[in-house]
Amino acid sequence: MTRRTRPTAAAALAAAACALLALTATGPAQAAPSGRDVLPPRDGWASAAGGTTGGARADAAHTYTVTTWDGLRAALADDPGAPRIVKVEGTLNATADGCASFAADGYDFARYLADYDPAVWGRDRPVSGAQEDLRAVSQRSQAAAITAYVPSDTTLIGVGAHAGITGGSLQIENADNVVLRNVTVESPLDCFPQWDPTDGATGAWNSEYDSVVVTGSTHVWLDHNTFTDGAHPDSSLPSYYGEVYQRHDGELDIVRGADLVTASWNVFADHDKTLMIGNSDGAGATDRGKLRVTLHHNLFRDVTERAPRVRFGKVDAYNNHYLVGPESAYAYSLGIGIESRLVAEKNAFTLPAGTGAGRVLKKWKEAPVTAAGNRVNGRPADLIALHNAEFPDEQLTSGAGWTPTLRTRVDDPRAVPGLVGHRAGAGRLR
Template sequence: MKKKWFSYVTAAAVATMLVGIVPATAATDLGHQVLASNDGWAAYSTGTTGGSTASSSNIFTVTNRKQLVTALGSSTNTTPKIIYISGTINMNVNDSNNAMGLNDYKDPAYDFNKYLTAYDPATWGTSKVPSGTQEDARKKSQQNQAARIVIDIPSNTTIVGSGTTAKITGGNFNLKSGANNIIIRNIEFQDAYDYFPQWDPTDGSSGNWNSMYDSITIKGATHVWVDHCTFSDGAHPDSTNGTYFGREYQHHDGTLDISNAADYITASYNYFHDHDKTSLIGSSDSATTDDGHLKVTLHHNYYKDVVQRAPRVRFGQVHIYNNYYEGSTSNSTYPFSYAWGVGKSSKIYAQNNAFSIPGLSAAKIASVFSGGTTLYDSGTLLNGSSVNVASSNSLSTAVGWTPSLYGTIDASSNVATVVKANAGAGKFQ
């Protein structure tokens, strides 16, 4: 059934005006599925149903950025809607679907060579973040890009990939405070690439280049289910960008980041690969309003050749079970550093996870940050042997809560097989 916009025009004209946005059929499929009643924190209370109750006039298939933005409507459009992604959608395009890049977004005053000269630690120092003409121009450039690639996802929305080839490249789905009841499934997300990273000499002992965009940012939203998606840097690994001031010129931030008191999130059967900063839960030690929130379940996800943050947690009650981690500490592009970041007031409850990382010690599965004191860990397998990450790091197991919302927890010995067979876009059995 097609939406009738103007009854007096020809069918060809209607097709042109719709620019490919056509309501899909209402047959039972991924778009109409809802989260099971016990499937992690997103099942809490009202559960997560997304746009499953959408009327036929609010069910769309989209093939480019403009169609996607039109189908979503404004960030306050809470009408239930189902959006099917067909094929590859590049978010770095104009409204005519022509590719955009650095020169299209760049503020006239921004000059990378002048930026390097202005903020060289030898002259700028290492005790303060950049400010002034070139930093202002960099920010404006970044804001120009953000206006194209950061897409707000409103409440009561389901976005699913159609078939096995749905892909979003260069985009950032933004689920902000006030958004509720959102489902994102069966989509491959690649290369949320920031053309204008910021130099921060105060980040760490040697400074760092930092980027803005994640593939999916959950910043204050509630009741979100991210399922059977794939995340990676795509064709632009940061290792190909060279170094400046002795640090890798990094153009990617997270894949799936959760902060700003977001709550009731389930991420299941996703495939995270070839990426550095994978998932941050909680934005900073000073964001104490996150305490009591950030309730997240991560299960049956596949992490392959990721460096860190799988996940890195502050404050949250995070259930991590039946995830599989595969990698190498000597990988030249994405060397494994740690999986679980035990940060300030974090309350991680980990069960039956498996790791295949040659030569890794149990303690190095986690990285303990300032204010991180507790971790409940049971059933962890490291290269086929049972280990306990909490005791290896002298952490208390008194996290103060016990998960109650979960389905079958697979035996640790079966995790690798089950996860590799099922995790990622297009892997529905």
């Protein structure tokens, strides 16, 4: 971890000369991000009630450049309460020492499989005993190592086109005024998933660790990031007991009273349970009146579900592109949950042949939804009517009951695939 200090006059002159040389040789040079960009006015819910500036007020002593996971955690923890800018260079690996470094003494995955094989254990009770206890200890050890807490008044920004985090989980917890930009976040792999024989008819493997969690926090701007499973897509995972050995959780969760969040120009790719807004039907006391989130100009590429799934919140989803390839597993895009008020307007959906447009929306609980001006495979689509026709037993009600006003630009949905395809994601800040 290094702090940037004010350059001397000679150093400044040399830097200017280098910049001029780069401009002459290759055309306009892309300036390194300062971390002082703030969310523009009226750009989604995070611009309300004072806006979102992150660490724009940080002084030189609280401007850090980090090149390791430990360096990132140290920069985020240093001098609590001070505004900070943390610049990420290269890829920070939170699990460089491998899963074995987290395993408790005596934990043996082969023994775990033998002990809890449904032919031995059955499917009518949760697993318990020595190996399950050791698995839980191992999982807690991993959690302690791979979790980084992002405090209030912080900007975390990647430098260049290849800044990223792999194996780590960023927690924006009970904070206010946070910016995350230009970072590729590869989903952490749970080294110790739990087998639950009572989950569904045949049991399931359940994992921990979301890439980014916004919990109890306000004024959060997530911009030009890429969320991906990277080198470990679900298709690469083995199966045990006839079920996929699931090692991923979510890419982004916005939960437990979080509020005033804007997610813009991000890529969410190659994932199952992608983006959840509100984590429980029973959290009304915490979430009612909050979970106000704007999603615009994001690319959801080959994601299975939850893009997003919404409970309670007023969510504005516009000008996003939902791209589903022919080989992709696909369940739905927009989940309508308890007391949600989702507005989905002028989005573009690219679905493979044979996939009905009625599947774009999924009804979990009774709640009204506004869906207008959307296009599926280039054609205008009344998503609610299409859903109701395809799923007559899951009728949706039109009209979310509110009109979004915090929008800086709204593009024709016919232009959205091209715009988002060329400009969304890490490495594409302008």
